[in-house]
Amino acid sequence: AAMSFYQAGAHTLRVPLSLHADNRARLVARVRADTACPANAVIFLQGGEAETHHDTDHEILFIQEGNFHWLTGFRDPDAYAAVNVATGQSHLFIPRLPAEYAVWMGRIKTCADYQAEYEVDHVHFVDELAATLRSFSANPTLLVINGLNTDSGNTSDPVSFKGIEEFTVNKEFLFSHIVECRVFKTEKELDVMRYAARVSSEAHKVVMRAVRPGLHEFQLESTFLHHCYHEGGCRHMSYTCICCSGSNGSVLHYGHAGEPNSKIIKDGDMCLFDMGAQYDCYCADITCSFPANGKFTDKQKLIYEAVWHANVAVREAAKPGVLWTDMHLLSNRVFLTDLRAGGLLTGNIDDMMAAHLGAVFMPHGLGHFIGISTHDVGGYPSGVERVDAPGIRKLRTARVLAANMVLTIEPGIYFIDHLLDQALADPVLSKFLVADRINEFRGFGGVRIEDDVIITDTGIEVMSVVPRTVEEIEAWMAGRD
Amino acid sequence: AAMSFYQAGAHTLRVPLSLHADNRARLVARVRADTACPANAVIFLQGGEAETHHDTDHEILFIQEGNFHWLTGFRDPDAYAAVNVATGQSHLFIPRLPAEYAVWMGRIKTCADYQAEYEVDHVHFVDELAATLRSFSANPTLLVINGLNTDSGNTSDPVSFKGIEEFTVNKEFLFSHIVECRVFKTEKELDVMRYAARVSSEAHKVVMRAVRPGLHEFQLESTFLHHCYHEGGCRHMSYTCICCSGSNGSVLHYGHAGEPNSKIIKDGDMCLFDMGAQYDCYCADITCSFPANGKFTDKQKLIYEAVWHANVAVREAAKPGVLWTDMHLLSNRVFLTDLRAGGLLTGNIDDMMAAHLGAVFMPHGLGHFIGISTHDVGGYPSGVERVDAPGIRKLRTARVLAANMVLTIEPGIYFIDHLLDQALADPVLSKFLVADRINEFRGFGGVRIEDDVIITDTGIEVMSVVPRTVEEIEAWMAGRD
Numbered sequence: 001a002a003m004s005f006y007q008a009g010a011h012t013l014r015v016p017l018s019l020h021a022d023n024r025a026r027l028v029a030r031v032r033a034d035t036a037c038p039a040n041a042v043i044f045l046q047g048g049e050a051e052t053h054h055d056t057d058h059e060i061l062f063i064q065e066g067n068f069h070w071l072t073g074f075r076d077p078d079a080y081a082a083v084n085v086a087t088g089q090s091h092l093f094i095p096r097l098p099a100e101y102a103v104w105m106g107r108i109k110t111c112a113d114y115q116a117e118y119e120v121d122h123v124h125f126v127d128e129l130a131a132t133l134r135s136f137s138a139n140p141t142l143l144v145i146n147g148l149n150t151d152s153g154n155t156s157d158p159v160s161f162k163g164i165e166e167f168t169v170n171k172e173f174l175f176s177h178i179v180e181c182r183v184f185k186t187e188k189e190l191d192v193m194r195y196a197a198r199v200s201s202e203a204h205k206v207v208m209r210a211v212r213p214g215l216h217e218f219q220l221e222s223t224f225l226h227h228c229y230h231e232g233g234c235r236h237m238s239y240t241c242i243c244c245s246g247s248n249g250s251v252l253h254y255g256h257a258g259e260p261n262s263k264i265i266k267d268g269d270m271c272l273f274d275m276g277a278q279y280d281c282y283c284a285d286i287t288c289s290f291p292a293n294g295k296f297t298d299k300q301k302l303i304y305e306a307v308w309h310a311n312v313a314v315r316e317a318a319k320p321g322v323l324w325t326d327m328h329l330l331s332n333r334v335f336l337t338d339l340r341a342g343g344l345l346t347g348n349i350d351d352m353m354a355a356h357l358g359a360v361f362m363p364h365g366l367g368h369f370i371g372i373s374t375h376d377v378g379g380y381p382s383g384v385e386r387v388d389a390p391g392i393r394k395l396r397t398a399r400v401l402a403a404n405m406v407l408t409i410e411p412g413i414y415f416i417d418h419l420l421d422q423a424l425a426d427p428v429l430s431k432f433l434v435a436d437r438i439n440e441f442r443g444f445g446g447v448r449i450e451d452d453v454i455i456t457d458t459g460i461e462v463m464s465v466v467p468r469t470v471e472e473i474e475a476w477m478a479g480r481d
Numbered sequence: 482a483a484m485s486f487y488q489a490g491a492h493t494l495r496v497p498l499s500l501h502a503d504n505r506a507r508l509v510a511r512v513r514a515d516t517a518c519p520a521n522a523v524i525f526l527q528g529g530e531a532e533t534h535h536d537t538d539h540e541i542l543f544i545q546e547g548n549f550h551w552l553t554g555f556r557d558p559d560a561y562a563a564v565n566v567a568t569g570q571s572h573l574f575i576p577r578l579p580a581e582y583a584v585w586m587g588r589i590k591t592c593a594d595y596q597a598e599y600e601v602d603h604v605h606f607v608d609e610l611a612a613t614l615r616s617f618s619a620n621p622t623l624l625v626i627n628g629l630n631t632d633s634g635n636t637s638d639p640v641s642f643k644g645i646e647e648f649t650v651n652k653e654f655l656f657s658h659i660v661e662c663r664v665f666k667t668e669k670e671l672d673v674m675r676y677a678a679r680v681s682s683e684a685h686k687v688v689m690r691a692v693r694p695g696l697h698e699f700q701l702e703s704t705f706l707h708h709c710y711h712e713g714g715c716r717h718m719s720y721t722c723i724c725c726s727g728s729n730g731s732v733l734h735y736g737h738a739g740e741p742n743s744k745i746i747k748d749g750d751m752c753l754f755d756m757g758a759q760y761d762c763y764c765a766d767i768t769c770s771f772p773a774n775g776k777f778t779d780k781q782k783l784i785y786e787a788v789w790h791a792n793v794a795v796r797e798a799a800k801p802g803v804l805w806t807d808m809h810l811l812s813n814r815v816f817l818t819d820l821r822a823g824g825l826l827t828g829n830i831d832d833m834m835a836a837h838l839g840a841v842f843m844p845h846g847l848g849h850f851i852g853i854s855t856h857d858v859g860g861y862p863s864g865v866e867r868v869d870a871p872g873i874r875k876l877r878t879a880r881v882l883a884a885n886m887v888l889t890i891e892p893g894i895y896f897i898d899h900l901l902d903q904a905l906a907d908p909v910l911s912k913f914l915v916a917d918r919i920n921e922f923r924g925f926g927g928v929r930i931e932d933d934v935i936i937t938d939t940g941i942e943v944m945s946v947v948p949r950t951v952e953e954i955e956a957w958m959a960g961r962d
């Protein structure tokens with residue numbers, strides 16, 4: 001039979017649908033290997049539902065729920081999927097559409113169409129769900145997802161269909177298994193992530209050459225979106241674009257509805273642009289920091305290189321067996337050393353580390369798992385505890401690195417009045433701070449250098465490729481028209 | 482005091498926040514004039530809430546709920562608004578934010594900041610809601626919205642806050658009043674809609690010059706989005722872009738996740754691009770149809786001009802006092818006459834109209850109210866009944882036109898296999914159809930010509946300004962590089 005692919009356009013990446021068959025096989029193998037697996041178990045997931053903006057008929061452009069995409073790749077709303085653990089056979093359940101659908105939404109595909117398109121073993125209508133599940137065994141146990149997302153604190157959406165109350169539903173067993181499978185990416189998944197990172201990197205480079213004092217931040221957001229979609233086929237971003245200039249660089253999640261990238265970029269501003277596209281639901285998450293006018297001042301260079309040195313140190317140290325919390329601390333140690341050399345700090349670096357001084361300048365974690373979610377699942381499985389100390393408690397994982405994990409490395413330094421004022425008033429922290437020198441950087445904003453990396457057998461592969469050193473950035477931006 | 486404005490960028494429209502004060506004043510006047518208004522009434526609305534993608538921490542870019550925007554213009558999530566009917570005083574209730582918000586989301590604005598920015602009389606924290614409402618009177622009646630959206634069939638979101646169960650809540654009174662106010666736009670609202678239509682028109686013109694056989698449909702979507710955002714400051718579209726080429730032109734709501742504008746545009750295709758941006762939440766909704774290669778064939782010209790003649794006939798006839806259903810029928814009559822002249826139909830036009838033949842080619846309604854919703858509220862108030870006949874039953878309003886209503890005029894002709902086959906098999910309809918000639922148009926797709934118009938005292942003002950005649954389109958597209 002012909003292989004099936006997802007592809008946004010003829011010039012964009014072809015993703016084999018077997019990516020999802022491989023994911024199903026991995027999950028089934030894990031579930032079977034767990035002796036606690038209930039008898040007659042069926043992996044059972046509900047896809048995302050069609051939604052409107054409040055009570056209006058404005059349909060929100062559908063993006064599949066993450067676990068469902070991982071398992072099936074299915075792109076329409078209101079579906080279900082089942083995998084019979086005993087046989088490994090996969091079943092997709094699609095809505096039965098009225099004839100009028102063809103007039104409004106497009107050709108009504110048959111079950112055979114969907115079977116070929118998604119390379120599942122069987123396709124049925126949603127109204128055949130209960131009967132189909134019963135055909136697997138007299139009393140199947142539905143393994144559904146009902147766990148805590150450790151990034152959001154939210155639990156999974158409840159699963160429901162007409163007749164579910166007649167079935168045995170197990171809400172505990174499946175979650176940790178699917179999460180653990182998702183942490184480790186297959187080569188097929190990595191190819192998608194490499195593509196999303198490449199498209200996003202190219203778009204960042206286009207933006208760096210388009211930036212000019214006088215433009216609004218959102219105009220660069222628009223340029224980024226256009227490149228990712230037009231050239232890369234990426235219709236969705238991984239997250240709302242964060243396009244900071246000047247002091248906005250110290251607002252970590254700038255760009256939302258209340259702070260909509262609306263400042264005019266000024267000559268002398270640092271830009272901090274955190275933007276990443278998704279392709280086939282796999283995310284990129286890249287931050288570039290650079291001077292709006294293309295030429296670093298001494299102060300900009302000092303802060304930028306402190307962050308860059310932290311990034312490089314982590315790039316060089318990260319590999320299987322290394323604890324991610326240690327990488328966070330390493331990044332802090334490196335930039336604190338540079339800040340001391342730059343006259344902003346004074347004292348012993350070990351003492352600064354013991355006092356968690358790094359969190360004053362970098363209140364966020366060093367980086368996070370990335371995959372179908374920007375902040376991907378599996379950061380804190382059972383047995384991995386969050387470290388409760390400034391900065392490091394914000395880490396979205398405290399795990400030991402292993403091959404085929406994918407993470408961001410994103411050290412940063414920010415001049416946040418609120419945190420600086422707190423630190424200057426703190427008897428322990430204040431003794432490290434050279435207040436006059438630090439105050440010269442009030443309003444500077446911040447610098448973040450964020451890359452997307454794969455943990456390999458021996459180290460890392462960096463997927464994001466953009467100008468990074470001061471020299472590379474100045475040379476690239478000098479090439480502007 | 483200084484006037485406050487919403488403005489996306491220095492080069493985009495400045496919208497006075499008094500637009501919303503005017504809306505509040507209109508609503509209060511209407512409510513007071515209704516003798517059924519309960520004593521101690523308070524107009525009480527809940528704003529949209531922050532949302533994430535399923536259980537993840539991916540925050541969906543916030544867009545305000547329509548009624549709340551109309552009343553306040555407030556752009557952040559999780560707020561409430563109250564207007565004391567007795568005094569007319571307006572109150573905004575905002576979330577009390579933790580100090581850490583400043584690190585992640587931006588400067589924490591004070592109540593005084595919000596009061597100045599939104600020009601309301603008072604700003605409080607949400608946790609002060611119950612006490613503030615009690616301060617209006619001992620037993621206020623909260624007038625909340627709980628009505629049926631006649632386009633979606635959905636009812637309004639329920640209103641809730643801590644302590645609401647202690648209040649008298651009236652769910653019946655307010656809905657029809659706010660809906661009726663929203664149907665009639667003020668001059669300030671019209672200025673925003675003119676701007677959204679102008680930006681969208683310019684973007685359509687850019688797209689028409691960018692189209693080339695060989696491009697994918699979504700690349701033109703990307704071009705449209707980029708122009709609207711970069712040049713117009715429009716971060717959101719009114720709806721998902723519908724970018725059809727060739728036979729996709731007969732899929733009325735093409736462009737969704739299952740049909741994501743992914744076809745390669747071919748030489749000889751007609752394009753049907755239905756795209757509109759929103760600015761400050763007010764929508765444009767414009768469709769341009771044109772040949773991909775810039776030059777109409779005889780067949781394309783025949784269908785295009787039939788639709789254009791229908792559009793012009795409605796433009797010339799629409800004015801206060803005219804029934805919108807009559808405009809729908811007029812558009813049908815005009816294009817049926819042209820199709821007969823083109824050899825696709827035979828027989829008496831009155832007989833065709835009696836048989837509802839128009840709905841075979843144009844299964845949708847002629848147009849709809851537009852405002853903060855693309856399909857705006859108020860189409861079927863109490864006393865206005867839907868006409869249950871083919872095509873016309875799809876009309877989103879059956880009202881008599883009146884000044885300051887805003888509607889789309891969007892006749893279309895589509896060659897939809899499913900509908901043509903039905904009609905050819907129908908004993909009444911088939912006798913009007915010249916099957917051989919109609920079959921020449923199988924796979925043609927469709928043509929829609931959609932404008933946004935204001936009903937004036939004497940006729941209409943057309944807000945969408947794009948090349949419309951065959952000659953204008955060919956001349957405009959000939960200007961491509």
Ligand SMILES: [Mn+2]
Pocket residue numbers: 285368408410450
């Ligand atoms: Mn990140």
Ligand SMILES: [Mn+2]
Pocket residue numbers: 766849889891931
């Ligand atoms: Mn429309």
